[in-house]
Amino acid sequence: MMTIPVHLYISFAVLFAFNVVRLQASQACDRGVVTGRNYLMYDLNPAEGFNLRRDVYIRIAVFVKRLQQHGDWVLPPWGPLPHWKSKDIGEQLKLPWKKFFNVESLVKYVTVVELSDLLSDKKTLLVNQLIYLQHFQDGWNDEKWEEKYKFEECIKKPPYWETKGGLVKGWFWGYENIEAKNVSCLSFQGHYKKLLPILSKHSKTSGKVVMIDRGEIPLHDDYGGVNYWKARRSMRYSDHLYSLANQFRREFLESDDERDDTLLPSDWRDESVELKAKGGNYVCGHLRRQDFLYGRPSDVPSLEFAAKQLEKIALLLDLQNIFVASDGTNQEMEKLRSYLSPKFRLVLYLPSFETRKEILDGGVAIVEQIICSRARHFIGSFESTFSFRIQEEREILGFPSNSTFNRFCADGNNSCEQPAKWKKVM
Numbered sequence: 001m002m003t004i005p006v007h008l009y010i011s012f013a014v015l016f017a018f019n020v021v022r023l024q025a026s027q028a029c030d031r032g033v034v035t036g037r038n039y040l041m042y043d044l045n046p047a048e049g050f051n052l053r054r055d056v057y058i059r060i061a062v063f064v065k066r067l068q069q070h071g072d073w074v075l076p077p078w079g080p081l082p083h084w085k086s087k088d089i090g091e092q093l094k095l096p097w098k099k100f101f102n103v104e105s106l107v108k109y110v111t112v113v114e115l116s117d118l119l120s121d122k123k124t125l126l127v128n129q130l131i132y133l134q135h136f137q138d139g140w141n142d143e144k145w146e147e148k149y150k151f152e153e154c155i156k157k158p159p160y161w162e163t164k165g166g167l168v169k170g171w172f173w174g175y176e177n178i179e180a181k182n183v184s185c186l187s188f189q190g191h192y193k194k195l196l197p198i199l200s201k202h203s204k205t206s207g208k209v210v211m212i213d214r215g216e217i218p219l220h221d222d223y224g225g226v227n228y229w230k231a232r233r234s235m236r237y238s239d240h241l242y243s244l245a246n247q248f249r250r251e252f253l254e255s256d257d258e259r260d261d262t263l264l265p266s267d268w269r270d271e272s273v274e275l276k277a278k279g280g281n282y283v284c285g286h287l288r289r290q291d292f293l294y295g296r297p298s299d300v301p302s303l304e305f306a307a308k309q310l311e312k313i314a315l316l317l318d319l320q321n322i323f324v325a326s327d328g329t330n331q332e333m334e335k336l337r338s339y340l341s342p343k344f345r346l347v348l349y350l351p352s353f354e355t356r357k358e359i360l361d362g363g364v365a366i367v368e369q370i371i372c373s374r375a376r377h378f379i380g381s382f383e384s385t386f387s388f389r390i391q392e393e394r395e396i397l398g399f400p401s402n403s404t405f406n407r408f409c410a411d412g413n414n415s416c417e418q419p420a421k422w423k424k425v426m
């Protein structure tokens, strides 16, 4: 096991309760310099979707948890994301995590602070060190994979520009009042923990803000391990999104947590390995369309073949209701409906304009994920992180593996390889 240098304990990390974070933040002066505590910020490649971003949250949560103490980890606001395409519900950016997640629950694993809280009493936030991660130019081949990093020339020009005052600005989630100095490019290959010595170098003094950009490049430190699952279990959704999903299940699927054995303790730390879920009287399919149609045509079924696969399992389990979560168009969903025999009822989550305006595209997607995670049986889309998050949720609830780790096969293939069984470890 790797030992953590002592000075790191007084540098980055995280682990004070929220009220302490606020107290410290309010001591910061308004010229951008943060006094006292250290903060670690991160961002990702703008092309990454919502569910890969949630995976990166786990990578950083587990990494930061190791460092612990003095210093706080700043949650990057949500949006805009490439898949959040609704144009009729206003701008979808600068969204705090509490819009979608239960931040009090996150804090029970690792202390975090929303960027908007950190900025609330400052005119400008100065990032003392901005590290732009990049893959090594010459890549790697399987035989020679090794962990390594090196500060070098930027391979591509990073997305920042200089200000007249000699500082650097970037997109920074749409905030005008964040500036950085000391930008460097770091070629990186390895796990998050490999960043420890680099961060320690930049955090010997207190009151520093360090930002890592392209946070999707380092790998998980504890992939599939106890810490992975703790961080994942701490990612409960907001109460409001659960209540919308529950209301929908009651109204359209005759499903609720008591009758379906999908009740979780209110605190994720009280969950047990013994949880045994039955699930509601419906099958759920997650049908990823849009970019998957041309990105992976040999793994995406036609709507007709998807309907066949849904019918087959519904028949086997003697269920009439088929709930489908999808990023497909309304026309595609109607086409899907037309392929289902009238014995089955296709149920879709179609919230009102008011609800969509309130919970936005991210909230609609999460409500669908909650509904699918409580179905008797789930079929996902091949290698979709949207499906993976549902599978994890079902694993947390204690569903039998064969009801969870399933995927749609492409046309003509009745026995494509099924997803790996991603068992929770506690």
Ligand SMILES: Nc1nc2c(ncn2[C@@H]2O[C@H](COP(=O)(O)OP(=O)(O)O)[C@@H](O)[C@H]2O)c(=O)[nH]1
Binding pocket: 048, 049, 050, 051, 052, 083, 084, 286, 287, 288, 325, 326, 327, 361, 362, 364, 365, 366, 368, 383, 384, 385, 386, 387
């Ligand atoms: N509402 C809803 N949105 C979806 C669904 N599937 C995909 N999306 C949207 O498309 C995005 C897909 O990107 P991502 O989260 O990266 O998942 P992946 O690309 O499937 O691995 C999601 O974040 C949603 O915005 C779905 O079933 N329902």
Ligand SMILES: [Mg+2]
Binding pocket: 048, 049, 052, 385
């Ligand atoms: Mg994606």
